[in-house]
Structure formats: C-alpha cells, structure tokens
Amino acid sequence: MSQQRQGSTPGNTGAVPAFPDLPEATIARLPEYLRALHNLAETGSETVSSEGLAAAAGVNSAKLRKDLSHLGSYGTRGVGYDVALLIDQIEYILGLDQRRAVALVGVGNLGHALAGYDGFASRGFRIVALFDADPEQVGQALNGLTVRHVEELGRAVVEEGITIGVIATPAGAAQAVADDLVAAGVTSILNFAPCVLAVPAGVDVRKVDLAIELQILSFHEHRKASLTALPGGRSPQAGNQEAVGS
Amino acid sequence: MSQQRQGSTPGNTGAVPAFPDLPEATIARLPEYLRALHNLAETGSETVSSEGLAAAAGVNSAKLRKDLSHLGSYGTRGVGYDVALLIDQIEYILGLDQRRAVALVGVGNLGHALAGYDGFASRGFRIVALFDADPEQVGQALNGLTVRHVEELGRAVVEEGITIGVIATPAGAAQAVADDLVAAGVTSILNFAPCVLAVPAGVDVRKVDLAIELQILSFHEHRKASLTALPGGRSPQAGNQEAVGS
DNA sequence: AGGCGCTTGTGAAGGCGTGCACAAATCGCG
DNA sequence: CGCGATTTGTGCACGCCTTCACAAGCGCCT
Incomplete structure (x- = not known):
C-alpha cells in the first residue's frame, strides 16, 4: 500500500540504517517475537535457533528467518540468534526504546x-x-x-x-x-x-x-458442527492446529 | 494453512447448501458487514448498494461484492441488497442464530x-x-x-x-x-x-x-518520525488513509 | 588444518487476496 | 414494449505472503 522508496542508496552503511520498509505482515509479528525473546532471556538463554524461536512464537521457522532477514538481522550460521542483540534490534525498529x-x-x-x-x-x-x-x-x-x-x-x-x-x-x-x-x-x-x-x-x-473475534469463532463452531453432522464429514480433523493469526 | 477440502461435491444442491468454505479473509469481514447492516436497519433502510454498505463498513465495494457472492448472496442487480435478508444470511453463516x-x-x-x-x-x-x-x-x-x-x-x-x-x-x-x-x-x-x-x-x-496493537502503532509512529526527520522525506503523505485491517 | 554437522539467509514457486473493468441482469419510464 | 440507467456478479491480472529447498557460512572436533 505504500511503495514509496527510502533514501537508502544501495551500499548504504550508515550508523543508523535509514529506515527499512518492512512488509506489514512482518511488522505484525515482531511484537510476538519480542515477547518470546524476553521469555527466553529470562530463562537464561543467550542464543536461539530460528526453529526454537519460531516454536516459542507459534510460527513457521522459514517465515521467522525471512522476517528477521528483512530487518538486516544479525544471526550466526551454525549457532543461531543472539537473544539480547535481537531484542535490542526489534525494540529499536518498533520504536520501543522511547517510552x-x-x-x-x-x-x-x-x-x-x-x-x-x-x-x-x-x-x-x-x-x-x-x-x-x-x-x-x-x-x-x-x-x-x-x-x-x-x-x-x-x-x-x-x-x-x-x-x-x-x-x-x-x-x-x-x-x-x-x-x-x-x-x-x-x-x-x-x-x-x-x-x-x-x-x-x-x-x-x-x-x-x-465481539468480532467471538463471531469468527462462532463461524468455525458452526462449520465444525455442520461437518460432523454431515455424512461426508467423517473425521473431525478440520481446523487449524495452532493459534490463528490475528 | 488448512488446504483440506470439504465434503461438498460439485453440483451439490441440498436444502441446506452444504457449508460454503469461505476465504478466511472474508469471514473476518462478515462481522463488520453485519454491524453496518444493523446500523442501516435502524435508520429504516430496506436496501443498500454495495457502494453504500462498503462505505459503512470501511472497505472497497468490489471486495464487498466478492465477499457476499461467496456466500451465494441474494442481491438484486439495479437495486442492491435487501438489508433484512442479508442480516439473516450473515447471522446464519456465522452461527449467530443459535445463542x-x-x-x-x-x-x-x-x-x-x-x-x-x-x-x-x-x-x-x-x-x-x-x-x-x-x-x-x-x-x-x-x-x-x-x-x-x-x-x-x-x-x-x-x-x-x-x-x-x-x-x-x-x-x-x-x-x-x-x-x-x-x-x-x-x-x-x-x-x-x-x-x-x-x-x-x-x-x-x-x-x-x-499490547501488540500498540506496538504496531509505535512502529508506524517511529517510521513517520524518522521520515519527516530525513532530508528525503519531504511530504508527510505516508500512512494509510483509512483504518488498518486487523 | 581439514572435514563435518548445524544453522542462517534467500531464490523460486505456488497460493491467496485485492481491485479493476465489464458483461449480465433488473427496474422504471416513456 | 423497448430502452436506458443502475447495480450486481465475476473473469482476469497483479502483487503480497508463505513455504520449500538449498547454497553459503560458521564453529567444533579430530
């Protein structure tokens, strides 16, 4: 929806990396990553793999890696991501450093x-x-x-x-x-x-x-009920196995 | 995320129209349409055009028509949609008829x-x-x-x-x-x-x-602030002119 | 020093959603 | 009865997002 480009010329290596224009879908997930990272930091973890962080945030690991790569992330191949560094990065991007x-x-x-x-x-x-x-x-x-x-x-x-x-x-x-x-x-x-x-x-x-969230749940209830009632819908394996994205 | 098919064989014409498998994005908008329709019903409107209902719900009219067409909607060309009928339809789909x-x-x-x-x-x-x-x-x-x-x-x-x-x-x-x-x-x-x-x-x-919603807003605040501060970002025309989708 | 296992970062493909633009259909009026 | 105005329903193209699969890079162990 906003395809205006940034002033970041390719090869830009300034101290503050201009402002990355992240996909909206990525932005919406950053807070969730941040919460998971804070949890990990509390348990003493210093690094996380994309797999581990993705599990904690409830997303696909490939998606998480792509999201983090968008903000020029600093992960180390073979090791993972530095938890403290990543927290700082995401908080900066989200503008949370200024209360x-x-x-x-x-x-x-x-x-x-x-x-x-x-x-x-x-x-x-x-x-x-x-x-x-x-x-x-x-x-x-x-x-x-x-x-x-x-x-x-x-x-x-x-x-x-x-x-x-x-x-x-x-x-x-x-x-x-x-x-x-x-x-x-x-x-x-x-x-x-x-x-x-x-x-x-x-x-x-x-x-x-x-109320909208409840209505969406109600729809799925209605759908599930009608499926189990129908002769065709034999297995109740419908639905998403994890949290539905907001 | 769930590409399993429904038991609705093509050509199915049962009394209850099997269960339409609506796109998730459409489902998420139905409650908003419903709210707008209730408002219209209170003001005494008997019919609405897709343009009018779309404005009341804050979406594109083409999107609204496509959404309604998915649930086999009953609109009348040249006239619009029957407000009361559409309310019943959506409430049935969402399973709101059963409290x-x-x-x-x-x-x-x-x-x-x-x-x-x-x-x-x-x-x-x-x-x-x-x-x-x-x-x-x-x-x-x-x-x-x-x-x-x-x-x-x-x-x-x-x-x-x-x-x-x-x-x-x-x-x-x-x-x-x-x-x-x-x-x-x-x-x-x-x-x-x-x-x-x-x-x-x-x-x-x-x-x-x-808190996640606030963090997303914070990101946009941060972005807007850094754009106006940058020499390249002269016009503050960034941002969406309407409500951001949830 | 060299090799091996592990993990990131990304190219490519596929699917989904959006919006345009237009054909089809309906009503009202002359 | 026919015509024009109006509005729905939808084919199509485009772009975003997701997901797979793999090359590139890093550390550790021998």
Whole structure:
C-alpha cells in the first residue's frame, strides 16, 4: 500500500540504517517475537535457533528467518540468534526504546480495565492521561491518574507529548473523539469502539473489536458442527492446529 | 494453512447448501458487514448498494461484492441488497442464530471488563459462567453470576453447554486453562493472555493482545518520525488513509 | 588444518487476496 | 414494449505472503 522508496542508496552503511520498509505482515509479528525473546532471556538463554524461536512464537521457522532477514538481522550460521542483540534490534525498529505517552479516552467498563492493564507498562507504554465525557466520571482517581473532561484533551496532548490515543468510548462518540485527537496532533489511534473511523491520510488507525473475534469463532463452531453432522464429514480433523493469526 | 477440502461435491444442491468454505479473509469481514447492516436497519433502510454498505463498513465495494457472492448472496442487480435478508444470511453463516454460551476464565482487571461488556450480549453471545483460580475472587457476584473455582470448569462446560472459552488469565496460567477447556470439549478459544497456546487439531484459537496493537502503532509512529526527520522525506503523505485491517 | 554437522539467509514457486473493468441482469419510464 | 440507467456478479491480472529447498557460512572436533 505504500511503495514509496527510502533514501537508502544501495551500499548504504550508515550508523543508523535509514529506515527499512518492512512488509506489514512482518511488522505484525515482531511484537510476538519480542515477547518470546524476553521469555527466553529470562530463562537464561543467550542464543536461539530460528526453529526454537519460531516454536516459542507459534510460527513457521522459514517465515521467522525471512522476517528477521528483512530487518538486516544479525544471526550466526551454525549457532543461531543472539537473544539480547535481537531484542535490542526489534525494540529499536518498533520504536520501543522511547517510552511512548498514551491517552485513554473513555473510562467505562473497558476503559477501566485498559487503564489498569499492566501489559502496557511492561512493554514501554505509559498511559499518562484519562478522559471521559461523563461528568460523573470526571474527577475520579484511577490508577494514580485523575479522569479529566474530554474538552481538555487537545491541550493535554500537546503538553504531555502524547503520540498515541486509545478510544474506549461508545460507538456514537468515537468519531468525535478521533477528530479531537487528530486535531491535537495525534497520528496513531487504537480504536476499541465498534465503528469505522474516518481520519485524514497520515493517521494510522488500528481497530480491536472483541465481539468480532467471538463471531469468527462462532463461524468455525458452526462449520465444525455442520461437518460432523454431515455424512461426508467423517473425521473431525478440520481446523487449524495452532493459534490463528490475528 | 488448512488446504483440506470439504465434503461438498460439485453440483451439490441440498436444502441446506452444504457449508460454503469461505476465504478466511472474508469471514473476518462478515462481522463488520453485519454491524453496518444493523446500523442501516435502524435508520429504516430496506436496501443498500454495495457502494453504500462498503462505505459503512470501511472497505472497497468490489471486495464487498466478492465477499457476499461467496456466500451465494441474494442481491438484486439495479437495486442492491435487501438489508433484512442479508442480516439473516450473515447471522446464519456465522452461527449467530443459535445463542452461544461462553465461559470466561480469569476475572482480574480485564476479565471484569469482559464480563460486563455489553457488546457481547448484543451480538448473541452470553457469558454463562465465570471462573478464577484465586480463592479471593471465588464466590463474588459479577454481573449476575457467581465466580466459581476453575476446578469446576470441566463440569460446568458440559452442564451449561458451553462451546466457547475466553481466557483472561495471566500468561502463566493460560496453557493449563486451555488444556482444561479442551478436555471438557470446548473447541473454540479466545485468548487474551500474552502467550502462545498449544492445542490439538480441531480446536480454534484466536488471540487478542492489546499490547501488540500498540506496538504496531509505535512502529508506524517511529517510521513517520524518522521520515519527516530525513532530508528525503519531504511530504508527510505516508500512512494509510483509512483504518488498518486487523 | 581439514572435514563435518548445524544453522542462517534467500531464490523460486505456488497460493491467496485485492481491485479493476465489464458483461449480465433488473427496474422504471416513456 | 423497448430502452436506458443502475447495480450486481465475476473473469482476469497483479502483487503480497508463505513455504520449500538449498547454497553459503560458521564453529567444533579430530
């Protein structure tokens, strides 16, 4: 979708290797590799083979090698990958070395959980501001932060250096919040509201809809049920043997 | 990843149209279409053009037509799609006509939110049982349900006719819970724990990792920042103009 | 020093998904 | 009754992603 080339002339050997334009599919897997690598580092492993890391991340080993080769990886043939080095590489590529400030809008049911989710902090993300439109919610303390009114969003984004916005509002309010975030200069949005957001070019939106995942599972349940019921479907060997990619 | 064929012989014209084996990418979009259709139905629309529905769902109209054609859709040329009929079709395909019983394991931070998330009930999913391993949590009432100890999981799954399990435990406990679910006969799992689950063939696992989504956004932030900083990257026109596919 | 086993990195092939562009079909109106 | 406007359904080509298979490289052991 973005085939513009980089300024990296062939033979470029600068200290910072320009910016590699990785396939989107590869990017989506890097966080999983990173998690597996952290686990390995905790167990004391200094190197991993592509086979071992692939197993820990739940992917094909060839795919993992190709992914890592895209970011000019430093593996050693006959040995494997240096765990610590690879962690640094991937964290640099993902921009996790600079801790990112996140704003969370909507502290309802889901927002509460997100505000307290420790999986964010442990990956280098820090929620620095909470907002809500409901006066009932405004003012309450939550995880060390005070919920502010959504009108203050614009100012806070600039003052706190926020680069990522998380929308956990009802669907009806999501577009207005997105507009506010974009107006304030946020260029990355994680949307939990079940609706499509319209944003200008240059702004990235990722959507997570919990109900959609269940519906996809429901489809497979339905399919499996109809197969076992049919005379033709004799062996229940359908389905994927491993986690389905997101 | 699963190229085994279905038992649907070509020329099959049974009353129930065997089971269409839809592309995985299509299945993942059907819930989004369904949501858009429900919105349209509420506004009183009786028919939609592929163009209109595609806009509401945030996809290309050609893609939408191809998706719908896969499930042998009933559109009328020159007119569009019958909203009510299409809703029924998609809900049947997704197996949403039969309300599915869901078990939720782990009522910590995230589990609490999931238990109270009304987006599930409105799509035909009903959480009928809550479990946790922490004695502190067991016994508490949550959304009209009492949290039970995870040891009772196996019995409850059978008694309550549970077909889908949701894992919202810490990573360390997830595999054991998955094993219990599978042993009890559950064949669909939605995993929120940040780890890879090993399950036998025939069991579908979908994974949602909130932190991974943020890391992908972080990558794009990093990329955008390095582009604007580079002398070559003059126009900030990079990025996708619409929501990024999950 | 030489050979052997192991592992990475990659060329090539195949499959899947996307999007264009157009033929086929339906409705409404004169 | 026929014609034009409109919209679906789909053949086709293109590009991305995955996977296999193997050459290239590295370390260790003799």
